[in-house]
Amino acid sequence: MTEKFYLADTKPIDHDDTVDNGIEECLHIGSGKSFITFAGAGSGKTYSLKRALEFLKSKYSDDFSRQGKQIAVVTFTNNAANEIVDRIEQNPIFSVSTIHSFCWSAIAGFNEDIRKWYLEKIPTDLAEVEDLEKRGRAGKASEARKRTIVRLTEKLKWLAEPQSFIYDPNGVNSSPNALSHADVLKIFSNFLTTKPMMTEVIINKFPFIFIDESQDTNNDVVNSFFELQDAKSDKVVIGLFGDTMQRIFGGGEPELGKTKPSGWTTFNKEMNHRSARRIVGLGNQVRSEDDERKQYARDGAEEGFVRYFLLPHGLSGKDDVELKIRTIMAEVTGDTNWTDTQSKETAILLLEHKMAGRRLGFDELWDKFSKTDNKIKDRISEGKNTELNFFSHIIFPMAEASLKENRAELMSILRASKSPLLEATALDANKDDPLGLARAAQHAFRDVVSNEKVSFRLVLEVIAEHNLLRIPEKLQSFVAAFEENEAEIEPDQTGARVEVEAEPEERDDSEITAWAEALETDFFQIKNYKDYIDGNSIFRTHQGVKGNEFERVMVVMDDDEAGGFLFSYEQYFGVKELTPDSQKKRVAGEETGLDRTRRLFYVTSTRAKNSLAHVIYTSDVAKIKANLIAKKFARESEIIEV
Structure with missing residues (x-):
């Protein structure tokens, strides 16, 4: 049987150098060349961002320091911001912040404009909730709607007078003047496209704006940056870095990988410097059902290992079974570190925190x-x-x-x-x-x-x-x-x-x-x-591991134990049919749980450098096995029934 579905082709280590050179050609004030860089798992996205920043520092550092200008690097999380700060040389021309902090810093002080925004928005929201309440039935949902109506009505009264606003990054301040994450993003997106003064402040302060993990960045924010570049292409260069297949948080721009605004340059990083050929090959096969982007492994990369362990739902003694699986992986790979529960290079990925709680012993809490x-x-x-x-x-x-x-x-x-x-x-x-x-x-x-x-x-x-x-x-x-x-x-x-x-x-x-x-x-x-939160255990969640890499990874897929509704591996692997609602969404071209699960499967499958074990608890072992083989996710010899 041909190996093309299972082992990725290889390319020289410098295969993607043309991408980094192309990015540098865009990095000139007035170039009009904003860009989107699609960078899959292990492709060196942060390396490209770092190289772009170093290029700009060498070219504009003195001028920007004298003029009070900066290069903005906007990330999705605090951890991502800290990682970038750790990778670049400290320099006042770099401003690294989360998307929420960046947006708040832009709108802070526009108190009267924020008040007017709420005065226009709240009546619409209030009318929608009141309409739902008129048509709805009594019960908990009705009680929640009534509380919302009271809250919005009281806020309208409060807004009758001039007010000042603050940002509540932790989401615990219930004061009427505290802005949530969501409202900060909405207000920023609106102001960036409707307030010429704020637009001028942004482009004068930040001639270059880089947005990391752009696939997860709020779609209203991304579209407002598209409009900014369209209106001010001679004064600002915007660079987006990301991978639509790794979009696992809500609110991101779903069409980013399928369309792009006119005038933007697109770059595709094709290398995977992280993983062995077998793991890169699996990632390619998963993507073949979505955007069909393909990666290459490095020349000289090892073949690596992928194994699937199929188990019935309701199995008792899961801890012992999963320990046995790690022992089998140690034998298959010749890597005894598979059984070392203290190894920092081993990760066991779970779908929900409560699954970690049971395995680690804080489940009651x-x-x-x-x-x-x-x-x-x-x-x-x-x-x-x-x-x-x-x-x-x-x-x-x-x-x-x-x-x-x-x-x-x-x-x-x-x-x-x-x-x-x-x-x-x-x-x-x-x-x-x-x-x-x-x-x-x-x-x-x-x-x-x-x-x-x-x-x-x-x-x-x-x-x-x-x-x-x-x-x-x-x-x-x-x-x-x-x-x-x-x-x-x-x-x-x-x-x-x-x-x-x-x-x-x-x-x-x-x-x-x-x-x-x-x-x-x-x-x-x-x-x-505490050990779990501090990252001192081998357990992590599927979602929380994005951006990380490990020598060996075990992914535990157990829909029953997870008890969630956003993801369904049983549906993804063909054991369960799509619900009527999901079928309607699919026909309408809307996102379904199947799409979210496919992206999550890609993320977890591409964290490993050398060996990967998928542990699948299922109601139908035979059907899972047949579908894994049919999808070319697994060779028959890679499937083990425990």
Whole structure:
């Protein structure tokens, strides 16, 4: 059987040099040559961006520094921004930021224009919700619509007077003047195309604008940049870098790979410098069902390994089975590191965070928060929840130091956390033994955490009882030392104690309920959660691994355990039929879960440098096997039924 479907052809390492040379030809003020660079997995996208920046620095550094101009590099995430900053030489002519930060910096201060934008937009939104409520039925959806109607009506009243606005990057500020991510992008897109003053400010400040991961960048923002270039092509050069096959977040421009605005130059990077021939070949075959872009492996690249392990749904002892699979991969590849759970060059990719929670042992904790809204879950999955970080970054290290009787480390944590027991007032009140209260509190704390099954609540109670740490406000109502509506006591400037009335805070009932249940679970789950969030485990999510690479990758596909609805590997591999709704969308040319799953499969399949294991839990092993072979995703010898 021909190998053309399975092994990618090879090209010399410098095959894509013509692309980088072509990009440099665009990088001249007044060139009128904005460009889109399509760069698949392992193609060296960041290298091309870095080379373009170095070229511009050598050409314009002195002039731009003198004129106060900069080169804007706009990324999709903070991690991507940090990676670019790490790769380029520090220079004031480079401005690296996320798309949200860039857009906010452009509209900040346009308070009256933002107010008018809302005054035009909210009545339309309000009319749509009121119409839905008239036609809808009673129930939770109706209650949500009614709350939205009240919120929009109150905001309209608030907007009757001039206001100033702030940006809330964390999405936790419910004040009417706080702009969300989504609104910042919408307002920027509108202003860039309708406010000549802002347009002039942008192009005068940034003659060159690079947008990384452009496939995930909000489509309204991308289209506003297209309009900007069309109107000001003699004053600004815009460069987009990305790969439409790696678009896995909502809101991106779906047509970016299929069409382009007139006057833009397109570059295609064809090399994959990362992976072995077999893995590049699989990526090409996946793309053959989509945009048909093809990559080459480097001359001299190894053949590499791809294996598929097919297992029935509902299988018990998955941890043992997956360990056995890694052992088989070690035997197949001759690479014993497959069984090393501490290896930084091995990744096990899971579809949902809760799958990692079960495998790592923080599933009870995660389950309690799984019923909250996506904003809260996202912050927990990103390690950005203030209350959970209180446990993972302060209390857990304290517990470790206490159990090891490392008093120096304990004191260091207490000082860094500004423990009330180390404040001057507390020390002065116990002059005979200033640290007596702190020692007593530490002993009580150690007694509690010595129980490996202690709950979060009991740990919190002992900290509150002994005033060991300042407890975040949302957690205060869960411990006996705090009463929900009691007056708070604070020292005044003279050191006396005075009563001040607590200000009420609007709380999310679902989050409060989740915390009430989560506090009853085992405290030491927090270690496993922290390891996962800090990237100190081999488990990662399918979506979160984009942009990373590893020597060896195992992808676990289990629709039943994931319980999601955005992706379906059972549909993608032909076990389940498309739903009627998805069939309608497909006929209409709209995106379906099948399209999203194909892109996700491409992303996960192209993270490995040398060996790749796909573990597929399915309701029909025989059908999966037949379809893998029919799609040329697998040779028959690469499929193993466990």
